[in-house]
Amino acid sequence: MKPFLRLTICILFIWTNSVNCQSKMVEIKGGTYIPLYGRDSLKVTITDFQMDVYPVTNQDYLEFIKKYPKWKRSQVKKIFADDNYLITWKSDSKLGANQSLLAPATNVSWFAANDYCKCQGKRLPTVDEWEYAAMADKTLPDARKLKSYNAYILSWYEKPKTFNNDIGTTFKNYWNVYDLHGLVWEWTSDFNSVMISGESRKDVDKDSNLFCGSAAIGANDLMNYAAFMRYAIRGSLKAKYSMKNLGFRCVKDSNKKL
Amino acid sequence: MKAKQKQKSMLSTLLTILLLTLTVTSCVDNEKKEYNDAADITASREMIAELTSPPNVPRGVGKRKAKKLIVNMEIIEKEGTMTDGTTYMYWTFGGSVPGSFIRTRVGDEVEFTLSNHPDNKLPHNIDLHAVTGPGGGATSSFVAPGHEKKFNFKTLNPGLYVYHCATAPVGMHIANGMYGLILVEPHGGLPKVDKEYYIMQGDFYTKGENGDPGLQPFDMQKAVDEDADYVVFNGSVDALTGDNAITANVGETVRLFVGNGGPNLVSSFHVIGEIFDKVHVEGGSTINENVQTTLIPAGGAAIVEFRVDVPGTFILVDHSIFRAFNKGALGMLKVDGEENKTIYSGVVQEGIYNPEGGGIQEMPIDDTAEVATSISNKSLAEKMESGKQIYMKTCFACHQVEGQGIPNAFPPLAKSDYMNADVNRAIEIVLKGKTGEITVNGKKYNSVMTRQAISNDEIADVLTYIYNSWGNNKTNVTKSQVDQVKDGH
Numbered sequence: 001m002k003p004f005l006r007l008t009i010c011i012l013f014i015w016t017n018s019v020n021c022q023s024k025m026v027e028i029k030g031g032t033y034i035p036l037y038g039r040d041s042l043k044v045t046i047t048d049f050q051m052d053v054y055p056v057t058n059q060d061y062l063e064f065i066k067k068y069p070k071w072k073r074s075q076v077k078k079i080f081a082d083d084n085y086l087i088t089w090k091s092d093s094k095l096g097a098n099q100s101l102l103a104p105a106t107n108v109s110w111f112a113a114n115d116y117c118k119c120q121g122k123r124l125p126t127v128d129e130w131e132y133a134a135m136a137d138k139t140l141p142d143a144r145k146l147k148s149y150n151a152y153i154l155s156w157y158e159k160p161k162t163f164n165n166d167i168g169t170t171f172k173n174y175w176n177v178y179d180l181h182g183l184v185w186e187w188t189s190d191f192n193s194v195m196i197s198g199e200s201r202k203d204v205d206k207d208s209n210l211f212c213g214s215a216a217i218g219a220n221d222l223m224n225y226a227a228f229m230r231y232a233i234r235g236s237l238k239a240k241y242s243m244k245n246l247g248f249r250c251v252k253d254s255n256k257k258l
Numbered sequence: 259m260k261a262k263q264k265q266k267s268m269l270s271t272l273l274t275i276l277l278l279t280l281t282v283t284s285c286v287d288n289e290k291k292e293y294n295d296a297a298d299i300t301a302s303r304e305m306i307a308e309l310t311s312p313p314n315v316p317r318g319v320g321k322r323k324a325k326k327l328i329v330n331m332e333i334i335e336k337e338g339t340m341t342d343g344t345t346y347m348y349w350t351f352g353g354s355v356p357g358s359f360i361r362t363r364v365g366d367e368v369e370f371t372l373s374n375h376p377d378n379k380l381p382h383n384i385d386l387h388a389v390t391g392p393g394g395g396a397t398s399s400f401v402a403p404g405h406e407k408k409f410n411f412k413t414l415n416p417g418l419y420v421y422h423c424a425t426a427p428v429g430m431h432i433a434n435g436m437y438g439l440i441l442v443e444p445h446g447g448l449p450k451v452d453k454e455y456y457i458m459q460g461d462f463y464t465k466g467e468n469g470d471p472g473l474q475p476f477d478m479q480k481a482v483d484e485d486a487d488y489v490v491f492n493g494s495v496d497a498l499t500g501d502n503a504i505t506a507n508v509g510e511t512v513r514l515f516v517g518n519g520g521p522n523l524v525s526s527f528h529v530i531g532e533i534f535d536k537v538h539v540e541g542g543s544t545i546n547e548n549v550q551t552t553l554i555p556a557g558g559a560a561i562v563e564f565r566v567d568v569p570g571t572f573i574l575v576d577h578s579i580f581r582a583f584n585k586g587a588l589g590m591l592k593v594d595g596e597e598n599k600t601i602y603s604g605v606v607q608e609g610i611y612n613p614e615g616g617g618i619q620e621m622p623i624d625d626t627a628e629v630a631t632s633i634s635n636k637s638l639a640e641k642m643e644s645g646k647q648i649y650m651k652t653c654f655a656c657h658q659v660e661g662q663g664i665p666n667a668f669p670p671l672a673k674s675d676y677m678n679a680d681v682n683r684a685i686e687i688v689l690k691g692k693t694g695e696i697t698v699n700g701k702k703y704n705s706v707m708t709r710q711a712i713s714n715d716e717i718a719d720v721l722t723y724i725y726n727s728w729g730n731n732k733t734n735v736t737k738s739q740v741d742q743v744k745d746g747h
Binding site for chain 2: 232237241
């Protein structure tokens with residue numbers, strides 16, 4: 001009895017601790033949907049998972065770097081992060097003058113983001129998971145057909161320097177997740193699995209998944225044109241790239257399944 | 259001694275042979291310079307390309323040899339002014355719409371670096387129509403924000419070419435201003451002219467209608483429907499008017515590099531009051547002469563040249579004319595210098611036209627005086643009604659339906675301090691026309707209004723209409739006032 005109790009206490013302690021130092025997550029209930037580039041035959045099924053409510057902030061990232069100095073700007077390996085890595089920071093441990101602790105961490109490479117999530121016992125979301133969670137608006141799990149939903153995303157393209165805004169300043173969506181739209185782009189684990197060749201007109205007659213999306217950008221399918229930009233930005237990335245407008249958040253498989 | 263002499267002669271023979279071979283090889287070299295294929299032209303030395311923002315054009319290539327030309331182009335997404343009170347988020351090559359002008363010659367080896375500013379949100383690329391190769395460079399230049407890409411190409415065909423962004427959605431990138439011109443001059447360069455300018459038309463699609471204030475977002479649906487809110491030269495309504503007008507002096511030859519970025523509309527490019535002496539049709543090698551209006555396809559260009567013979571303001575338009583007066587496709591070329599009455603006289607004689615007979619007669623003053631008495635007691639309502647009709651026939655094309663005018667081209671009549679300050683001056687302008695700079699509501703206008711061929715009675719009515727509309731001071735202008743002004747001069 002005693003060892004059992006001790007174990008429970010121990011587990012409880014570890015659990016509360018991890019909740020404290022890890023950002024809040026919410027449950028995303030899985031489902032089936034047709035992504036931008038899909039046809040009926042290409043439905044994607046998402047199993048339940050948990051997602052960070054907010055993107056990783058500068059503060060989170062500062063703490064991460066303290067623990068894992070190999071991700072300091074001065075020490076990072078060039079093959080894991082290009083010269084833009086944390087370029088706006090004053091030093092290895094200080095943010096730039098205009099940067100807020102609560103703004104999303106950007107100028108972070110895929111390698112760094114991937115490692116960050118791993119160190120928290122999480123992972124980066126897949127493109128399909130990210131898109132699945134992000135097709136919700138405030139009230140609907142799939143708002144992609146709504147004019148207001150698309151208008152919101154598109155208006156973000158016109159707003160300069162949103163990467164300086166704090167997390168939580170956009171809307172809370174159906175899943176209780178914030179900032180999927182309107183703040184920064186976000187890394188996904190398989191960002192380069194849907195390739196845009198860079199010559200988007202050529203993609204039209206290539207036998208790849210995405211070309212349908214590109215071809216579908218017509219009068220009836222404005223939703224695609226809002227989403228297409230995300231695929232375009234993902235297609236332009238390499239894993240060592242870091243960008244001012246690109247942050248990340250983590251996910252993990254749902255506990256319920258375990 | 260003899261041996262020495264023999265040695266000397268041998269040496270000289272050797273020298274001669276050497277010299278001969280040298281000359282022979284240099285001859286061969288010379289022959290080689292007449293290349294059959296532009297791809298064979300060798301590029302000597304490196305040079306950094308001079309890039310200019312519109313309406314300026316870099317210096318001509320002249321006689322320079324083909325070179326390795328370094329072009330550094332930066333992509334910047336930034337907010338700019340579309341028209342007074344309306345802004346737009348432009349995506350630009352080099353910070354301007356159209357993008358920087360690139361000037362090369364046949365055989366140049368261009369090393370092109372495309373950098374995407376770190377603050378930008380989107381990836382971009384560039385497709386240069388002057389490039390022979392897949393995608394015109396687009397495949398090799400797809401670049402994420404905060405990064406740069408480099409690629410090389412050789413200019414093979416002389417001509418004026420469009421470049422543009424070709425990242426999905428392509429139409430949107432172009433509609434936001436991502437286009438410009440690259441000129442490939444032939445060997446020896448284009449003939450010298452006095453003035454060269456860079457003009458590019460584009461159509462814009464905004465959420466609000468033309469003139470709606472504030473930052474106007476792009477409207478995909480309107481773009482798909484090809485329902486443009488703005489059709490402009492050089493990216494904004496006033497890019498080529500007022501103080502931004504391009505200039506020349508009488509006797510000079512002007513060359514315009516005119517492109518059309520689209521994304522949708524084809525331009526009927528015309529300069530009011532000029533005839534193009536030469537047009538490089540579609541920017542290619544065919545030269546047409548004596549052209550009034552030249553068609554410039556979306557994604558195409560033309561080089562037009564003309565000598566300016568008389569002074570004045572020449573209006574550049576897309577002769578799909580509603581675009582010019584209602585959507586902004588209007589620019590100005592101001593020409594200074596001596597008048598030449600043989601080429602253009604101005605008004606020489608005015609008369610009344612009577613098809614029943616009599617030919618041209620002078621306006622009989624007595625008659626009008628008589629008519630005046632007979633209709634001078636029209637009510638204000640009657641004058642307003644007739645005035646409105648005259649306005650819609652004679653005035654509205656320039657001053658617009660609500661008297662709002664066209665910024666930088668035609669002054670407003672609505673709430674016009676200039677009108678309200680002096681009735682007699684307004685009467686005189688309608689009677690005799692007006693040329694030169696005036697200030698209306700704090701803005702300068704330098705344009706031409708011709709004298710209006712309407713009777714004194716009609717002038718009284720139309721001015722009364724204007725003074726009693728759109729927040730003006732409600733002056734009731736009488737015909738006798740108009741008569742007085744006319745006779746007073």
